[in-house]
Amino acid sequence: MFTLSEENYLKAIYHLQLETDKGISTNAIAEKLQTKASSVTDMIKKLSEKKVVVYKKYKGVTLTSLGKKTGANVVRKHRLWEVFLVEKLNFSWDEVHEVAEQLEHIKSSKLINQLDSFLGFPTHDPHGDPIPDEEGNLKTIEKSLLSTLNKNESGVCVGVDDSSSEFLQFLDKKSITLGKQITILEKEEFDNSLSILVEGKKLSISNKIANNLYIKKS
Numbered sequence: 001m002f003t004l005s006e007e008n009y010l011k012a013i014y015h016l017q018l019e020t021d022k023g024i025s026t027n028a029i030a031e032k033l034q035t036k037a038s039s040v041t042d043m044i045k046k047l048s049e050k051k052v053v054v055y056k057k058y059k060g061v062t063l064t065s066l067g068k069k070t071g072a073n074v075v076r077k078h079r080l081w082e083v084f085l086v087e088k089l090n091f092s093w094d095e096v097h098e099v100a101e102q103l104e105h106i107k108s109s110k111l112i113n114q115l116d117s118f119l120g121f122p123t124h125d126p127h128g129d130p131i132p133d134e135e136g137n138l139k140t141i142e143k144s145l146l147s148t149l150n151k152n153e154s155g156v157c158v159g160v161d162d163s164s165s166e167f168l169q170f171l172d173k174k175s176i177t178l179g180k181q182i183t184i185l186e187k188e189e190f191d192n193s194l195s196i197l198v199e200g201k202k203l204s205i206s207n208k209i210a211n212n213l214y215i216k217k218s
Contacts, residue, residue, distance in 0.1 A: 023060025128159025
């Protein structure tokens, strides 16, 4: 059994490890969790003793198979609860993250498996992120940042890189949601801002926004 804090560390390392095939530095973990590097070092020692991480000097931290499965399970619970909150309790996609942060630490595997079944075994959460299966396997889809598309290219919005409530509320105001078709009308050389078409509606968006929207190309 793992404490809430230990699960948060394993989840953070799991997320960081998805982005690289190298070991994760203690500084990267500290930044991810907004804590001190000394606190990370103490926790890594505890997690090493529980055989869920391996730490090598100058090479960083990697998850063992048990650590990876445990981290993926916390992510699975978090994302399933997000689906439940949006689909069954009418939360909006910008409201669910903090609530799911609390619910992800529920221990009952039977409850989570029943929840998965009740929801119809969803593959992605309300932000477009893939949901790991019971064994910790993750199905990914081919996707590109909107900022990488060229003029006249189009695709369907399948996810966001920034899932902060402020960004999601901004997207709601612009009626940019998952499943919407987006076409690039113009791309400004000066600042890489974009003129886009979202289901018949013309919009101007900054490069920062385009760098936080994932598209599956048509």
